[in-house]
Amino acid sequence: MTDSRPEWAPAAIDLDQPSSARVWDYFLGGSHNFEVDRRVAEQAIAFKPDMPDLARQVRMFLQRAVRTAAAAGIDQYIDIGAGVPTMGPVHEIARETVPHARVVYVDHDPVAVAHGQALLADDPDAVFIQADARSPRAILDHPEVHALIDLDRPVAVVLCSLLHFVSADDDPAALVATLRAAMAPGSHLIVQHASHDGQSGDIIKMLQMWNANSPEPMYWRTHDEIENLLAGFTILDPGVVPLPLWRPEAEDRAGAAENPERYASYAAVGTKPGATAD
Template identity: 45%
Template sequence: MERPAWVGPDIDLSRPSPARVYDVHLGGAHNFQVDREAARRIAEVMPDLPRILRANRAFLRRAVRFLVDQGVTQFLDLGSGIPTAGNVHEVAWSADPGCRIVYVDVDPVAVAHSRALLDGVDHATAVHADLRRPEEVLNHPETRRTLDFTRPVGVLMFAVLHFVPDEDDPAGIIRRYLDATVPGSYFALSHASLDGEAERAEEATEQFRSRVTDFSMRTRTEVGELLAGVELVEPGLVYLTEWRPEPGDEDPDPKRTSTFAAVGRKTG
């Protein structure tokens, strides 16, 4: 396999990665044959998956715009993936060019892409770190240089917590990030669920586990428990396309996304 110039020698191109498989389903170009094969097998058992991931990206767009409207100009995007079109910095800067963004991902390819895209940009950076180690992320020099934690921060976890198993204490991870922020900060997440199209979701989950990485689907109740530290804004915890849809984002059968979305405000 020919190694592109932007891919460092330490990156394993023989194994698929969640970020690159996601990129495949979004129609991106930042992936390899091994990722495309994994994406194809998963889509065979869940044909709606590309549409679901596009709905997730549309939710990201609406949520970031909402937060900027609330006066939030700083974003910590955890598990950011590969910066395909419509990512956080593009959405935020279209509303306020002064917004500051830290992208965090454990995938070195995703981080390499982000750094190349953000080269020479002062208000955004990419950090190679595991979101399951909040102190490492929060104390990283790039995080401290870019974000001011005496002011509100939007902590974002879009389509990533289902890669964090229960034994890693996802609720505790969220709590540690929120503890580092001031009141008036926000937390936004989307999370794949066993609710909705449960049978196909379970089959796709097994495909993902066997071909890419561990995957922890959760029920609506379980996802809600992860949001215990924030006050949810309307409409609360809902399916992706039900969260403040804009024209073109609606879905006559929202449960088909098998993914919940919510935005909450830290009040204390």
């Protein structure tokens, strides 16, 4: 039995198919998800009870990384695979430091896009577009991207919880290289990527369960494979590290150091070298 269709859900959405964006929204305590998403999410939680904490850790890393970019003076952002914007989205965090920061959110999920467009309807400096991350050139050439983002100046590109949905056949390295080529020197690349390094058999079973039930399978990678995706960027300290170890806030440091591998995820921020564009 499917959910009845809420007013905010576009007619084209298949209520019988789970979505990674909506499952993530459920982990974060959001309301833009369906029964099919909640069922898959609860199956994942059965294997890994701290999945909601993982979602929060990803969001906390994103916020720290955006603050780092904003402190460097970056006032424009492209968040690809943004999901349902919730719990401190990029435009809110960047504007703590850069009040007029401009942000383009990108996702292929219609629910994420519909909710994001409603949320940003009265914000002239932020938009949400529907596009597929596997076609980065189409994103860069999108008219709404051109309207808000000046690629001749430094930009921060966010790829959180995205690249592990890109298969080897779709070539995540080429995806990143296309983005890098379009980014001005001084730009930041913010990456979080799931990994099977050091994970138990139960976690691998969770991955297999997800891939068996979702139209969006995941492709977890090793530390070195993830580091290789950042080729051409200068990786900021502390490097490609377990998720909670990327510059934790003072109050979070003790907890971050306690079994950080439990989040099955690495995080990193790279900058494009060269003279910073004016």
